[in-house]
Amino acid sequence: MGIFGKLFTWWDGATIGTMLYTAREGEHVGTDAQGNKYYRSKPKEGEKERRWVIYNGNNDASRVPSEWHGWLHGAFDDVPESRLPPAKIWEADYTPNATGTVSAYRPQGALERGGKRAKATGDYESWSPES
Structure with a gap:
């Protein structure tokens, strides 16, 4: 993305203002995976x-x-890389937030899946004000 795009967009990286502030006032402390x-x-x-x-x-x-x-958020002062415990066997790798994408979860009955859902079974009774 060119300079013109950086002037007006924030959703695909740092804006020019953030980059200038980072260069002038920032101290790089670490990079994650x-x-x-x-x-x-x-x-x-x-x-x-x-x-x-x-x-x-x-x-x-x-x-x-x-x-x-x-x-x-200031929970601790040390850089996390110096405090990390060994990874647990049950810890999962990062998966991106899929909301709003084609791979988002859509339950049965969702409009994107045709909007049809299974009929209610016999264990459900609708409320009626007369009863």
């Missing part, structure tokens, strides 16, 4: 530290791993 880069503001006397992420690809908050999410 997906290529997202994490920054914090350079220390200044009397100011609270700011933390942010520059996504590698589309801006989707579900792409931030839990350990980096905790760091972004």
